[in-house]
Amino acid sequence: MANHYQHPHPSHDQNQTITPAMMMMKPSHDVVVVFVPLPAQGHINQLLHLSRLVAAYDIPVHVVGTAIHNHQAKARVQGWDPNTIPNIQFHDFTVPPFPSPPPNPSNQHNFPSHLLPCFHATRHLRQPTAALLRRLSSQTRRVVVIHDSLMASVVQDVVCIQNAESYTFHSISAFAIFLFYCDGMGKTTSLLEMDDSVKYIPNDVPSLQGCMNSEILDFIAAQYEFNKLNSGNLYNTSRMLERPYMNFLARILPNKKHWAVGPFNPVSFLDKKMPNDRHVSLKWLDNQDPRSVIYVSFGTTTAFTDEQIKELAFGLEQSNQKFIWVLREADKGNVFDKNQVKKLELPKGYEDRVRHMGMVVREWAPQLEILGHSSTGGFLSHCGWNSCVESITMGVPIGAWPMHSDQPRNAVLVTKLLRIGTVIREWSHRDDVARADTVARGVRKLMASEEGNEMRKRAEELGGALRRSMAEGGSSRKELDCFIAHISR
Known part of the structure; x- marks a missing residue:
């Protein structure tokens, strides 16, 4: 419905x-x-x-x-x-x-x-x-x-x-x-x-x-x-x-x-655009169950190897959870310079195979609106502070996969102190490729477990308090x- x-x-x-x-x-x-x-x-x-x-x-x-x-x-x-x-x-x-x-x-x-x-x-x-x-x-x-x-x-x-x-x-x-x-x-x-x-x-x-x-x-x-x-x-x-x-x-x-x-x-914001002008990801979310979709995005500075992209792809598929995955190359200093922009490759036939359960977005995506949509129930994130604040504000729990800078410590704040998320990728294993089974287990824990439901409840309560503030x-x-x-x- x-x-x-x-x-x-x-x-x-x-x-x-x-x-x-x-x-x-x-x-x-x-x-x-x-x-x-x-x-x-x-x-x-x-x-x-x-x-x-x-x-x-x-x-x-x-x-x-x-x-x-x-x-x-x-x-x-x-x-x-x-x-x-x-x-x-x-x-x-x-x-x-x-x-x-x-x-x-x-x-x-x-x-x-x-x-x-x-x-x-x-x-x-x-x-x-x-x-x-x-x-x-x-x-x-x-x-x-x-x-x-x-x-x-x-x-x-x-x-x-x-x-x-x-x-x-x-x-x-x-x-x-x-x-x-x-x-x-x-x-x-x-x-x-x-x-x-x-x-x-x-x-x-x-x-x-x-x-x-x-x-x-x-x-x-x-x-x-x-x-x-x-x-x-x-x-x-x-x-x-x-x-x-x-x-x-x-x-x-x-x-x-x-x-x-x-x-x-x-x-809070009202969707003032006509339905045909809304981003394709939002239209897709309209047809999903409440809190059933995990949003996957690693920000504008994360660069994955081809091998890691493949394992992440298989992990999302094996999790059997609905997803929106923003898959695009990290920003350059000039984001409008299209020279040498690499199209990140997925396993052959992947997007057709997962079409019933998710979508891959290859351009800039409206993250704040996606997180604010009623069908979004989790965020697989690098834990950049901007993304953390947006997710917390919208009451969405976080699957933490920190990459650099302050992100490993933000992951601690989110998962251990605020208790509104779970670690998907341990920082201590940052030099290893995260395998598909690791990704799938983490996504299922966040989206389809009693522990994940508790995180979601705490995130929604904290988000509500933050909005009221x-x-x-x-x-x-x-x-x-x-x-x-x-x-x-």
């Missing part, structure tokens, strides 16, 4: 509604906010969603980037249309041409090293960004810069502008940031006892070994000194998710302000109100 698409969550629509609380503290236009994202999809997407929330307070917003990455941001955003919000302005700055090689799934580390030339090219954004800030500073009372933690060097000139101040946005979980501080300070007993809840950190939290290569670690280190220049920190999380770790960060950095103002993504009077909304009041003081 068909389930016509209907978002299963409350009707509070952040896309259009400006709440009474917003109107009461409506600032004058003599405060403007400038966003400076790192040009990688998971980073761009989070800050663009935050720009929507800030713009809803009638504050002029400026988004800085190259023409390529601003176009990428607008083309891929879901749940709202930046072109319909007049007080969001994009600034297309020019950087010298940079190499945009395809991903290499045979690299020693899974970290997407092919994106580093793009990251390094961002240093050329410093001068045009500084010029924009100086122009805005002459026209407004205060210029507020919100920048990705990996773009701190680009906005270092903020300290030279008397009426400007900057805030660092952290694109990863507070739990992962907390663990980075533990790594740097040593996991001493006194450190862990700063908050009683912190004692419940699992003993087998993954180290950073294998998460990143030396070049990206050097890039991160180069930003560290400039991040000290900020006036506070913003996180795409909620205190109901990560209160002990937010408390820890406030203690370890007592001279900085900290705001947990997430989730940034829309927590963003409604008027909710805890996250109040924290966002607090941040807006601070920058509008």
Whole structure:
């Protein structure tokens, strides 16, 4: 029986509604906010969603980037249309041409090293960004810069502008940031006892070994000194998710302000498109049973070998569970450069054989809408923080298959602390090919077991609480109100 698409969550629509609380503290236009994202999809997407929330307070917003990455941001955003919000302005700055090689799934580390030339090219954004800030500073009372933690060097000139101040946005979980501080300070007993809840950190939290290569670690280190220049920190999380770790960060950095103002993504949206314009995956979901489909996507930076793709394919088939699998090559630095784009191969006849139970999507897919569909009951994910927040917000449990960076630690947060997911692929086995039987067992556990049903129930309850926190009077909304009041003081 068909389930016509209907978002299963409350009707509070952040896309259009400006709440009474917003109107009461409506600032004058003599405060403007400038966003400076790192040009990688998971980073761009989070800050663009935050720009929507800030713009809803009638504050002029400026988004800085190259023409390529601003176009990428607008083309891929879901749940709202930046072109319909007049007080969001994009600034297309020019950087010298940079190499945009395809991903290499045979690299020693899974970290997407092919994106580093793009990251390094961002240093050329410093001068045009500084010029924009100086122009805005002459026209407004205060210029507020919100920048990705990996773009701190680009906005270092903020300290030279008397009426400007900057805030660092952290694109990863507070739990992962907390663990980075533990790594740097040593996991001493006194450190862990700063908050009683912190004692419940699992003993087998993954180290950073294998998460990143030396070049990206050097890039991160180069930003560290400039991040000290900020006036506070913003996180795409909620205190109901990560209160002990937010408390820890406030203690370890007592001279900085900290705001947990997430989730940034829309927590409810109405399908305003005509049925024929909806993505094919959503139309397919309309005809599936509630909570019966597992969504499979490993984000924009994961590169699998041909052998791993084959085993994953057979594992999904053997699980006997309905699925939507997004199978596309990882992003290059320029996602619109179609040269050398590899079509990922599946076993001969596979798509025809599984047509009754699933579909393979080979282009960009509307992840937020898929997760919000009533037929989606699980998410096989790399555990990038952007994907985690979207899944938790929509009340969908996670099958964890971490690949690099903060993802192994996010997997711990999801599976062991929040208990809204299960491990599909152990991080300790990252150098091995995950065989089909391993994939099938994990998928069945998430989708067709009593344990999986319990995870789903907890995820739905947590998602509901998180959505309510963003409604008027909710805890996250109040924290966002607090941040807006601070920058509008």
